[in-house]
Amino acid sequence: MRINVSGAAADAVARVVPQLVNDLVASRITAQDPTLWGPEAEEEASKRLGWVEAAVVSQPLVREILALRDELSRKGVDHILLGGMGGSSLAPEVITRTFGVELTVLDSTEPGQVLSALNDRLESSALVISSKSGSTVETDSQKRAFEQAYRDAGIDPLERIIVVTDPGSPLDSAARADGYRVFNADPNVGGRYSALTAFGLVPSGLAGVDIQELLHEAEAIALELAQDSPDNPGLILGAAMAGTEPLKDKLGIVADGTHIVGFADWAEQLIAESTGKNGKGILPVVLEPDSPELSIGVPDLQIVRLVGTWDDTRDVADGELEVTGSLGAQLMVWEYATAVAGVLLGVNPFDQPDVEAAKIAARGLLDARPEPTAPAFTEQGIEVRGTIDVVSGATTLKDALNALLAEVGTDGYVSVQAYLDRIANPGLLELRDLIAEKTGRPVTFGWGPRFLHSTGQYHKGGPATGVFLQLLGSPQRDLEIPGRPFTFGQLITAQAAGDASVLAEHGRPVLALTLTDPRSALDALRGVLR
Structure with a gap:
């Protein structure tokens, strides 16, 4: 994982990171210290920091997911769909696209899009229904539609629908009572931070992703992120995101040579929902290498380029950031950086009041x-x-x-x-x-x-x-x-x-x-x- 900064972002890193190191912000996040974001955020933060150890906690899921994948394959299932919203769909989407595996993501209530999913290889498909709360109206509606479609096709929905939810949620109780296969996610992880929990791993693993490799990539960066060091990539990225003076409160994310597909869409929901509150926030803007904003010159827009192989001889464009790394490392670093941005902005990065x-x-x-x-x-x-x-x-x-x-x-x-x-x-x-x-x-x-x-x-x-x-x-x-x-x-x-x-x-x-x-x-x- 490498981050290179320039311009206002470099100034922010030089000024802010030493204070973050002095305040032990990295080690306190890793220790799941809920006091970092102030007294008002403490109750919510105390039950939302499980993501820092997700790469380890999720390891026992791997064998179970792969066993189910083999079981479904023996039954002729070669098409996995996902019904989910927000982080429950965006994380599996970037994971499967990056690993080059097919996953049909149904994150809509638009009738034509739902009908297209229902009519696409239903006989050889399985559906993952993902909802943290278990009461998401979109996901409940998708589940009902597929249950009916499977029955109409003479297929037992219990054999084709897999549920991912928090333990004790309404969906958890109802699905278990009905006889569905249920994977419980860590309840101490919010939806937008859940990429390396069951919400990201179950649909991705069933679709064919090497989820063990993904977790190893995340584990490889964990020690670096835990250290109160000026070289900590989570502190550097967080400072560049939320520490510029004056604050560049728009963050343009550009895929420019990276092997990761669709990362900006996932980062968009992570940053916007975590920081946008109390009249403050960082607005992520998903850009292409030829987007107008890159040539117009927008003074309050901080550009981050996701690049491929690191080139120490290449100069970073003035005022921009360049970031490279494996997908598992990127997921962890951006989660840490967003939590750090919450500290700098003075907002609770784990609630969603609006x-x-x-x-x-x-x-x-x-x-x-x-x-x-x-x-x-x-x-x-x-x-x-x-x-x-x-x-x-x-x-x-x-x-x-x-x-x-x-x-x-x-x-x-x-x-x-x-x-x-x-x-x-x-x-x-x-x-x-x-x-x-x-x-x-x-x-x-x-x-x-x-x-x-x-x-x-x-x-x-x-x-x-x-x-x-x-x-x-x-x-x-x-x-x-x-x-x-x-x-x-x-x-x-x-x-x-x-x-x-x-x-x-x-x-x-x-x-x-x-x-x-x-x-x-x-x-x-x-x-x-x-």
Whole structure:
């Protein structure tokens, strides 16, 4: 594991790391000292630091997971799916993609995406259902849909569904009573820190990842992270993330030669949900090597490049960081660094006080079932809605988009939130770059509803500098959720509307565009933004 720093990041490391060493921050994290983040955080921190020893504690799981993989293989199962949200899905996704193994990740309630998963090799598939709390509505709905599909295909769901949850959760009790195979994760680890627990290992191992190697990679860095040393990579990265003066509170993460696939998406949820609260936080921004933000020059954006083989002769671009290392080491280092960032920012990195608000709002809409709000206007098949400050006086799509983007301040950002089938609509990601070029500000892109379990915390609890563009669908097909009085289409609609209402209550500008035909709508949006 190597980290090279320059510019403001190097200044932060030189100034902050000696104090972190003097305060024994690294060894106190390793010793699971809950007092590091202040009295208000102590209760939560006392039951959320198990991740520091996950690489060792998880070792006994390896044999059990591999035995189940062999058992499933003998039964003709060669396709693993995962139903989960937030860290429960993003960690297995980066692990399997990096190791080059197939895993179908179902982290959506969009009917088309759920139907695609149901119709893909069901006869030779097994589904891992992952939920820490055991009450996640998305994961419960996915489980119900697959149970019904397996029964309809003449397959016993008990032989094809594997459950990962905390011991004693509602899902744990119900799944064991029904006869499902259950893996319990360490309850002293929060969801976003759970990559090296059962949540990351079970789906990855069943899919074919060498999870023993992954744990060895993590173990190899553990001693270095525990030491109160100026060379500790967790202290260096944490200081560079949260110690610059003035604070660069946007963190652009670029995969630039690394063998790790999709790491920035995992780091995004870890950092945003851990730090975005009390009006503070670090906003992670997932970038490509050619993203506009890298050439525009955004003063409050700290760039981190994930590189491949270390080259001591290469100069680091001024003000940037370069990081290289194995996947297991990176997972551990970024978890330590995020905990260190919490110390520097003065926030509790283990709670998520603003996540529940959007869930409550969505449940209220599902219970009440109000009539859909009429759009302010419709143009080119796009229904336009939004907060008053955005749509009042707007008569065209261009007016509404300009009104939203005019709200972006010199320290602001744009959040694009697509409540659409992410497998069928990859082209929507183009909008991120177009908006970054137009505004000259960082732009994040999240697929709904999965981002609600991660970056959604930052949107409500972090600095009030974001403006929000929701992209919604008008699904041609819907899907019943067995045993529930609502469909997948109604659920994702309620989730989007619920989050928009909470953002509006927090004074955030919101523009919601319902795309009756996403492909033609994308052309229209491209034209307006250009």
